Amino acid sequence: MTIKWKSYNPGEFYDELISSPGYPRKIARILTTYLASLSHEELQQRKAAVEHAIKSMGISFTVYSEAGNIDRQWPFDLVPRIIPEKEWLSTSEGLKQRQRALNCFIHDVYNGGKIFKDKILPEELIKKSKNYRKECEGMKPIHEVWAHICGTDLIRDEKGKFFVLEDNLRVPSGVSYMLENRTVTKRVFPELFENYDIQPITEYPSQLFDTLAAISPEPKDYPEVVVLTPGIYNSAYFEHSFLAQQMGCELVQGSDLVVEDDHVFMKTIDGLASVDVIYRRIDDQFLDPEVFYPDSALGVPGLMRAWLKGNVGLVNAPGAGVADDKVIYTFVPEMIKYYLGEDAILPNVPSFLCVDKKQCQHVLQNLDKLVVKPANESGGYGMLIGPHSTKKERTEFARKIKANPREYMAQPLISLSTSPVLGEHNMEPRHIDLRPFCLQGAKSYVTAGGLTRVAMIKGSYVVNSSQGGGSKDTWIVRG
Amino acid sequence: MLSSVAERVYWLGRYLERAENAARLLKVYSAMLFDLPRGTSLDWSTLIDISGSHEKYEEHYDNYDEKSVVHFLFSDSKNSNSIFASLVLARENARTSREVIPSETWEQVNALYYTVKENINPRLGRANRYKLLEEIIADSQRIEGMFVSSMSHNQAYSFIELGRKLERADMTSRLVDVGSINLIPAFSGKNEEDSLIEPYENIIWINVLRCLGGFQAYRQQVHNRVSGNLVVRFLLQDEEFPRAISFCLSALVDNLERLPNDDDVKRAVSRVKRITGEVDVESLLERGLLEFIDELQISIADIHEEISRIWFSPETIQETG
Numbered sequence: 001m002t003i004k005w006k007s008y009n010p011g012e013f014y015d016e017l018i019s020s021p022g023y024p025r026k027i028a029r030i031l032t033t034y035l036a037s038l039s040h041e042e043l044q045q046r047k048a049a050v051e052h053a054i055k056s057m058g059i060s061f062t063v064y065s066e067a068g069n070i071d072r073q074w075p076f077d078l079v080p081r082i083i084p085e086k087e088w089l090s091t092s093e094g095l096k097q098r099q100r101a102l103n104c105f106i107h108d109v110y111n112g113g114k115i116f117k118d119k120i121l122p123e124e125l126i127k128k129s130k131n132y133r134k135e136c137e138g139m140k141p142i143h144e145v146w147a148h149i150c151g152t153d154l155i156r157d158e159k160g161k162f163f164v165l166e167d168n169l170r171v172p173s174g175v176s177y178m179l180e181n182r183t184v185t186k187r188v189f190p191e192l193f194e195n196y197d198i199q200p201i202t203e204y205p206s207q208l209f210d211t212l213a214a215i216s217p218e219p220k221d222y223p224e225v226v227v228l229t230p231g232i233y234n235s236a237y238f239e240h241s242f243l244a245q246q247m248g249c250e251l252v253q254g255s256d257l258v259v260e261d262d263h264v265f266m267k268t269i270d271g272l273a274s275v276d277v278i279y280r281r282i283d284d285q286f287l288d289p290e291v292f293y294p295d296s297a298l299g300v301p302g303l304m305r306a307w308l309k310g311n312v313g314l315v316n317a318p319g320a321g322v323a324d325d326k327v328i329y330t331f332v333p334e335m336i337k338y339y340l341g342e343d344a345i346l347p348n349v350p351s352f353l354c355v356d357k358k359q360c361q362h363v364l365q366n367l368d369k370l371v372v373k374p375a376n377e378s379g380g381y382g383m384l385i386g387p388h389s390t391k392k393e394r395t396e397f398a399r400k401i402k403a404n405p406r407e408y409m410a411q412p413l414i415s416l417s418t419s420p421v422l423g424e425h426n427m428e429p430r431h432i433d434l435r436p437f438c439l440q441g442a443k444s445y446v447t448a449g450g451l452t453r454v455a456m457i458k459g460s461y462v463v464n465s466s467q468g469g470g471s472k473d474t475w476i477v478r479g
Numbered sequence: 480m481l482s483s484v485a486e487r488v489y490w491l492g493r494y495l496e497r498a499e500n501a502a503r504l505l506k507v508y509s510a511m512l513f514d515l516p517r518g519t520s521l522d523w524s525t526l527i528d529i530s531g532s533h534e535k536y537e538e539h540y541d542n543y544d545e546k547s548v549v550h551f552l553f554s555d556s557k558n559s560n561s562i563f564a565s566l567v568l569a570r571e572n573a574r575t576s577r578e579v580i581p582s583e584t585w586e587q588v589n590a591l592y593y594t595v596k597e598n599i600n601p602r603l604g605r606a607n608r609y610k611l612l613e614e615i616i617a618d619s620q621r622i623e624g625m626f627v628s629s630m631s632h633n634q635a636y637s638f639i640e641l642g643r644k645l646e647r648a649d650m651t652s653r654l655v656d657v658g659s660i661n662l663i664p665a666f667s668g669k670n671e672e673d674s675l676i677e678p679y680e681n682i683i684w685i686n687v688l689r690c691l692g693g694f695q696a697y698r699q700q701v702h703n704r705v706s707g708n709l710v711v712r713f714l715l716q717d718e719e720f721p722r723a724i725s726f727c728l729s730a731l732v733d734n735l736e737r738l739p740n741d742d743d744v745k746r747a748v749s750r751v752k753r754i755t756g757e758v759d760v761e762s763l764l765e766r767g768l769l770e771f772i773d774e775l776q777i778s779i780a781d782i783h784e785e786i787s788r789i790w791f792s793p794e795t796i797q798e799t800g
Contacts, residue, residue, distance in 0.1 A: 055589075055593065056586050056589060056593075057582075057586060057589075058574065058585060058589045227578075232574075232575055241574075241575070241577045241578050244577075244578035245577050245579075245582070248578075250480075250481055250484070250578070251484075252481060252483075253483070255483070256481050256482070256483050266481060267481065267482050267483075268480055268482060269480055269481075269482055269485050269634065269738065269739060269740075269789075269790040270739045271739075
């Protein structure tokens with residue numbers, strides 16, 4: 001059975017490729033026509049080719065389960081998502097603006113807190129945050145940048161307008177899958193690249209290396225940059241090794257590093273070699289057992305001392321997560337105004353803070369209509385999706401919110417946009433989001449597009465790979 | 480380079496070579512048995528002797544029939560040296576050192592792993608088994624070629640090579656052993672079958688050479704009929720054939736040039752060179768090889784101990800650092 005676009009109906013949602021059944025968007029026409037020209041067998045062959053490519057390239061992620069950790073192949077849908085370049089330009093500017101403001105904010109928080117004195121944001125919200133690190137007070141990292149790498153989750157409403165859903169400033173992951181998705185598409189649909197002007201994304205690893213090298217304590221042509229991974233059992237291990245390989249850096253574990261005289265060294269076959277910059281992919285709390293969790297074997301004793309003395313660069317800086325909090329998120333438009341004197345280019349999803357009595361009242365009365373999120377979870381865990389919830393779940397959440405209002409915020413359920421996914425017999429609409437990756441060092445950089453995550457189950461909004469989500473190649477296309 | 484990475488790529492080299500060697504052995508040995516008359520004492524248990532895993536085997540099996548021995552050497556999860564177990568470990572080491580090896584080598588190691596994983600089957604017939612073994616050998620050679628031609632010949636490359644060449648030297652020493660009389664009771668003159676097996680002595684040595692892909696090289700080099708002492712000399716002392724122990728040792732030395740603090744390893748290699756170079760092959764065959772092979776294998780294992788002590792163990796590093 002070949003693809004019949006007339007029977008593809010995304011309903012009331014904004015669809016990335018189709019404006020209404022049988023009518024593809026202008027930018028998608030070459031793609032939709034091409035897909036419809038393939039026979040059922042050809043489509044199945046391409047699908048098999050995708051699976052083969054993913055398997056042979058060894059693109060995987062790890063799933064934790066009681067039966068042990070299983071390395072799973074990356075779920076990928078072969079139909080690309082297309083975003084017109086002119087739509088992307090302002091989005092990209094909006095992302096850079098947002099990251100700049102967030103970095104001003106984090107720097108301010110640890111260096112005097114002007115924003116609190118000017119009463120833009122209540123200080124106790126910060127000081128009570130789980131991600132506030134007292135140890136970082138007074139620290140002035142190079143360029144005053146704390147969150148060098150930011151993964152911002154964007155969604156589109158039913159009119160196709162982009163909103164920021166959340167900022168990931170701790171250890172955002174997914175960029176390797178963005179890069180590998182493109183490689184897979186090139187292998188499977190090489191002919192499409194002849195007819196589209198697609199912005200390349202391959203320069204990300206060199207941009208990342210430049211960003212990391214730029215914060216070396218000593219200026220060097222080739223500072224020693226390493227990627228610090230928790231190890232092969234981490235769900236993102238594939239990404240850690242991928243990025244190290246692409247940047248030509250060493251991939252290290254805590255046990256490969258040692259701190260002597262407040263300088264960081266790695267254990268090599270030549271003895272100890274000094275390390276300038278660490279792209280750490282482990283959480284703050286595990287970085288240094290002398291300062292944080294004392295029994296963490298993932299980190300390096302003395303690492304915080306070395307960083308606070310300015311002898312090593314850490315990316316993202318410890319403490320940057322203070323702005324990666326869904327309660328702080330609601331203040332970002334004000335931060336942009338306050339620090340940059342600009343209006344936010346990208347809007348937030350309207351939000352209600354449970355810590356505010358009036359707003360909390362509203363949340364409790366409308367639990368069946370809202371999405372309630374914990375302030376400091378990631379991976380889509382611990383959420384209540386009101387319209388899809390049971391009465392029992394709502395009662396449970398009401399109790400949790402009342403007990404700990406600072407830890408919760410709520411948003412109306414935004415209808416995520418959809419994009420066609422190749423099913424057994426035809427194209428089917430599935431909800432998606434978008435995670436672009438933004439770098440800030442001496443200069444700013446945003447990936448052309450990002451990682452499109454797909455909720456592979458019909459009607460579902462859960463796009464996280466740890467919960468069965470998939471992904472798509474994302475094209476920023478001229479024309 | 481990081482000590483932990485050096486250790487991983489070294490084992491990557493060793494496990495790849497181990498899998499290839501086991502495949503060669505199984506392939507050639509099967510072919511050889513079909514050449515010999517029924518009833519010779521050369522049987523499948525010899526393969527277990529070569530792999531040095533008698534005890535482990537007897538824990539799990541009652542007899543040495545073809546099916547059990549092949550399963551044990553090919554895919555048995557209870558045998559940590561089986562072809563499949565070696566490939567699992569090779570893949571794991573490649574997967575965790577992807578930042579230092581070319582991505583196509585990783586993909587090829589990964590593909591080889593899947594080829595074996597998906598085709599292994601206890602009921603695999605002789606014909607399919609032969610095909611699969613050939614594929615393993617060809618893929619392994621392809622991977623080696625990729626390392627040689629697409630990886631920078633840097634320190635990481637040296638460690639892969641050290642692993643490969645050391646494993647290879649070890650395997651060749653085991654094969655010299657198998658061709659020799661110790662493993663074939665009929666040769667030791669204990670019984671009447673002497674006369675029965677004698678015409679087949681050639682076949683055994685030819686197959687030992689074939690196993691190493693060295694039959695042709697031997698003929699070119701030695702210009703002589705295949706005979707035990709000449710083959711043993713060739714496998715121990717030839718400087719040109721890549722699977723001869725002397726050659727492997729020279730390759731080890733070449734690769735040590737790129738590594739720091741290599742004196743102790745060089746000394747260990749020199750010792751093995753003396754052992755293989757100075758041996759009088761004729762008298763050796765008369766006396767029996769058992770003692771000699773033991774000494775050789777222990778001294779090969781010493782090279783590994785030195786490599787591991789100097790470059791892989793963080794304690795040593797902290798002292799020197």
